Amino acid sequence: MNGNRSVPSRAERLRASATLHVFYGGIDLMVGSRFVPHLRSLERSQWYSREALLDLQNRKLRALIRHAVDRVPYYERAFHGIGLSAEDIHSVPDLANVPILTRESVQNHFHDLTSDDWRRRHPVVNATSGSTGVPLKYLFDRDCVAMGWACLFRSWEWDGYRMGDRRALIRGTDFASKGTPLHERIRRHVERNLVLSSHAMGPTQALQYARAISEFRPTYVRGHPSALAAVGKAMLSNALALGGVRAVYTTGEQLTARQRMLIEQAFRCPVRDQYGLNDGGALILQCPASDAGLYHIIPERAIVEILRPDGTPASPGEAGEIVSTDLHNYAMPFIRYRTGDLAVMEDQQCSCGREFPTIRRIEGRIISAVKRRDGTRVTGLVLSDAFEQLVLTRQDCVHQYCIVQNADLSIRVLVVAGRGYDDTVTNDIKQTIWSHVGKGIDVGVERVPEIPASRNGKRRYVVSHAA
Ligand SMILES: [Zn+2]
Structure with missing residues (x-):
């Protein structure tokens, strides 16, 4: 789905394909990830029927549960405690029998939640400060990172993105204190990214960024909505023209109606809101084809349930908590993890033709x-x-x-x-x-x-x- 983008020239197609295979294929080889195979497989599975998608989820779920019960002490105990065996979880609806995993459980049972073969998964250690201020430390497979990026990459392709298109990225990382590693600098160069930090965003910095982005002339822009709105405001009040941006992706924070309006006005293109978590793997992305601004749950990455406080599924139109089962994290399986975020389920199918489940709105943190x-x-x-x-x-x-x-x-x-x-x-x-x-x-x-x-x-x- 290329939107209204013009047909790419042969040279453009070759460049995109060469970058993808040489650069990302090389990274895959070096770090043992599977970004390119994941992307190729995702490009096919997005057109699966609902039954085929469910079948894919069921297969991934059975393998994950088998692994968790055999190799993760926490789940071995949890299943045993309620007389449940791995074979009892055959398909997605059976998940309702598995107890919910809370943030507190992850905090208190780090070692018991770690699989006995974690080393061979080359896990990444992550620590989030979270809304409660208590840091959550957890592991996820290196391959999860590749799968997550492949899912995002595919969603950018829905807007016509091709490898090598210029992108301006505003990130939360504080580069001044951390420095920029060499591989990251190479990546920016090959991917043609302008990377800015939203760490100390004030009016002066917003104006500097607005100038830098106007000069860079990106095709895509991505960042926290608050940072993008600040930059957008600086663009509008300083008449910094920006043409040719195809989409702005907002991520990491709740997007408000005012921010969406301001960003769309300044960047003169649609905003696509993207919700994603490493803890639990939930990925919920706004679809460019939907006039109603519907979001898709990305079913290949995680099983996402929207639940009421009593644990029953919320009805379409009703806000419920996002509960997520990461289908790719084997080092520390997150099965039915409570995210603390609210979303509203939708029963309408999206006009893009993908049979992914749809979400009407992301409503933000329960704590909010x-x-x-x-x-x-x-x-x-x-x-x-x-x-x-x-x-x-x-x-x-x-x-x-x-x-x-x-x-x-x-x-x-x-x-x-x-x-x-x-x-x-x-x-x-x-x-x-x-x-x-x-x-x-x-x-x-x-x-x-x-x-x-x-x-x-x-x-x-x-x-x-x-x-
Ligand atoms: Zn869609």
Whole structure:
């Protein structure tokens, strides 16, 4: 699916194919990964029927469960404890019999969750700070990385991406403190990437990046939505023209309606939101063919369930927690892992013709869902969209904000105000929040000079400390 992209010349096709095979094939050989075979197989399986996709998942699931019960003490015990054997898990619906894996279990059972043959999988050790501030350390197979990139690569191909197309990437990594390794520099050169760090993004840096990106003239852009919105804003206010970008991919943070609008306006192209996790392997990517902005669950990478708090599957249209089984992580199997993120299932098929399951919306962290007095919750996305609707209609009103709910349910709204901000805005903010959470909750608005991003460069707009 090439969108409205013109037919590539023979030279272009040759260059793309040569880069793919020589460069990535070489990396595969060096590190023992299978990026090129994964990509080739994914390019075929995207057109499988729903039955064939389920069959593929079932085969991967059976192999994973067999491995987990035989070689991972945690699962051996868990299965034994409830009288379950590996043979009882024959297909995806049988997964409902397997207990849920929580973040706390991964933290407390690192060694028991590690397979006895982990060494031969050359695992990558990852540690995420996460929303709770408690780091989560876990392993995943080196091949998981290759599979994950192959899935993303395929999704860029949906927008016509070919190896060697120029890309501008804004990443959360702090290059200043870590430096750039040689292989990464070679990769940037071959892939023709401009790589920027969103680590200390402020107005000055946003303008520098806007200039650098305009000069670089990328075909694709990728980064955290908050960083891209800041750069987009700098582009618009400095009339930095940018033509020829085919798509902007947002990742790593909740994308708000205002950010999407701003980024689309500045980069003059559609935004594709992409949700992906290393812990659990869930990959949920917005499809370019869908007018409704539907997302696809990538079924070859992981089995994704959307569950209610009681563990039953959420109905289409209802928000539920993303629970993920990584089909490619054998070093430390994540089976039915609770991600702490909410999504809304969709029952409509996507117009692209792929029979992948569809998702209507990603609603963000459960921890960002604000609690009402009656115990019900309003998701962070609903609240941030309402908030942005309000401040969008006013010129230079709010530059940054964060809505924080305390344990006693009271809410503090931090705003970095612009020139157009006055007391009526404070009042309107309170009214808007009350219209969603009820008047019984105390709401205060506080003007602050800045709201720093977290250490990994990510921004959160709604945080709830209510249990
Ligand atoms: Zn689609």
